[in-house]
Amino acid sequence: MAGVRPYRNPIFAADIRELGGVVSVHTDRDRCDGTPVFRVGHVSGGGDIAFLSLPLMLEVEANAAAKVLSQFVNASEVELAP
Numbered sequence: 001m002a003g004v005r006p007y008r009n010p011i012f013a014a015d016i017r018e019l020g021g022v023v024s025v026h027t028d029r030d031r032c033d034g035t036p037v038f039r040v041g042h043v044s045g046g047g048d049i050a051f052l053s054l055p056l057m058l059e060v061e062a063n064a065a066a067k068v069l070s071q072f073v074n075a076s077e078v079e080l081a082p
Contacts (some may be wrong), residue, residue: 016072016073017072017073017074018074019042019044019045019049019073019074019075020044020045020073020074020075021042021043021044021045021046021047021049021073021075021076022042022043022075022076022077022078023040023041023042023066023069023070023073023075023076023077023078024040024041024042024066024077024078024079024080025038025039025040025041025059025062025063025066025079025080026038026039026040026041026052026080027080028055030055035057037055037056037057038055038056038057038058038059038061038062039052039053039054039055039056039062040052040053040056040062040065040066040069041053042069042070042073042075044073044075045075053065
């Protein structure tokens with residue numbers, strides 16, 4: 001049967017809110033001009049799901065995004081050493 005896709009269970013927000021794990025802000029460099037950028041990272045409690053955001057130019061925005069993400073997935077925030 002061509003064109004038949006196997007059924008997948010849908011993912012709901014309630015499923016994502018139970019991921020737990022660790023959220024952190026990473027310092028990175030822009031590849032073009034070397035200016036510092038910030039990325040938000042998340043590793044789930046089981047370690048099987050990892051996320052790294054696109055670059056954010058302001059550290060304040062990255063910290064705010066990390067706080068929101070950690071509250072949404074019920075994770076703890078970790079501050080990385082410089």
